[in-house]
Amino acid sequence: MSAVVTEPPRVDRETLTRAMRAAVDRLDDHLRLVTGYHLGWCDLEGRATNASPGKAIRPTLVMLTAEAVGGGPDAGLSGAVAVELVHNFSLVHDDLMDRDAERRHRRTVWAVWGDATAVLAGDAMLGLAQEVLLEDASPYAARASLALAEATRELIHGQALDVAFEARSPLTEPVSLAECFDMAAGKTGALLAASAEVGALLGGAPPAACAALRTYGAELGMAFQLADDLLGVWGSPARTGKPVFSDLRSRKKTMPVVWATRYGGAAGRELARWLAEPDAHDETDLRAAADLLDRAGGRAWAIEEAWSRIRSALRALDAAGLDDRRRERFDALARFVIERDL
């Protein structure tokens, strides 16, 4: 597991994009423009652009899983579109709630069109997701829709925790690591678990394989979030599309930060005091905080925890009954998630 992988396992991005566009085309002119802009297809006036399409890790997982359990080449397509729509619903609403004005080097929907449009565009994508999946003629589509609806509830729970954590002082009301895991399991784990499960269901997998692939997705999701938490501090703005030290700037209670303030000794306690200060910080200050996080062991712990989640994900695959060639693709996806920028 040491080779550096820079691309996820190939899925047919063109087919996926075509299906995404067909779904979004059902919206009215204004919401189609807003959604197309958010998805990187066009600029503010609707002119086609070549903005980075994002990693599409969730639809990749759906397509991969549906194919791996023996579904036809497009068995997972409606599910892939649906999970990508749910993911993007959550991004548009989260940006509004967190008042993040930039994503992928572009202004966010609320920052361009205002709160009402951001609420509506998110709502529209959440509704479309179920519509696309329920229109699939597969006998497994309803079960897949239910899995997606359950994951949506967990996703909202995760975001609700994130919002609630904002208000808590790292000194007087510290967030516990268990609470932080709960948030990450909701915000990231649930939809990756559902992606694997939806793919397995649409591909016609038996219950034991669905459960195994679901666990793979959930553990992969935790690894993915840990990698994202590290990128939020040490990732280059060119890669993340966000300002340098972004998560420290906004004092986000990410997993490495919570671990460090709890178990990171003197450096961790100093980091907690720094996070509790209400003042804005300049870049020298942010760099000092990042060093504290590193010295407290938060970075090393997050890397080890992410690898441990990847190992759990791969162990879960044992019960999925995949042949070696197919299994290799899930190994490659897992490595991609964790090695993409670390």
Added chain:
Amino acid sequence: MSAVVTEPPRVDRETLTRAMRAAVDRLDDHLRLVTGYHLGWCDLEGRATNASPGKAIRPTLVMLTAEAVGGGPDAGLSGAVAVELVHNFSLVHDDLMDRDAERRHRRTVWAVWGDATAVLAGDAMLGLAQEVLLEDASPYAARASLALAEATRELIHGQALDVAFEARSPLTEPVSLAECFDMAAGKTGALLAASAEVGALLGGAPPAACAALRTYGAELGMAFQLADDLLGVWGSPARTGKPVFSDLRSRKKTMPVVWATRYGGAAGRELARWLAEPDAHDETDLRAAADLLDRAGGRAWAIEEAWSRIRSALRALDAAGLDDRRRERFDALARFVIERDL
């Protein structure tokens, strides 16, 4: 159709409320509190209250339809819960978008807990709606879920139009009556149409009956919205839960207002000029505007249009194949909608 009806046809409110509570109980503590407060079950601290439960016209229609086409007594229950959740998702998000601080004599969710919580509570109800319906073991549940997802898209389109209309001057960029009908068909018609269709589907009705009942619901919805538009001007605050002349105060482009400013002669043109004035108005002023709306014929037109929609709704029932006793209940519901306060 002349007898005054003050109660909708009876459905088992206790069963409905129990099923609604079972759905909302899946949410985490905070979102359960927020949603329970919004639904009138508890106060801000979670203490049980006896707030008015609302008219529950949508779940009533689902239950009535499912039973009328021959489903068992609880055949429509999951659908009734689902449409009521979608309706309340839209109320919570609309209050946020419109910055309405009061509903049913209580502060709205965003006004109490802030924007993020209102976004999350609405999202959670929309997700729950699909979850509840898809868990129904009925072979028709997936088809009903799809009908609900389609209606959700139309509902969001209607609200998007409402938001867009806000910014248009009645003098230089007037909203046409066709646009206004489109908005009402989305905001109110779509979910009432889906309520009748979901009930018919869950009750096992053949396609022709489903289509007929769907049309009944759509026309009933337009009548309902017209009645609501009149209540928004002439309804008593005790009945509406909103300030007197509420829709004039906010210069809402309702159907009677748009009709009056377009086809209401001199009084209508004066009303358009009044609506285009940016200043706040006192109650004498608001009363004068209501008189202009009346003199321009907006009130009389809306009453006649509402009755015309009711007649269309009842005509649509001819194709539903209902016996006289069952048909009578749909007549009663239609009369209730239009006569409740006019």
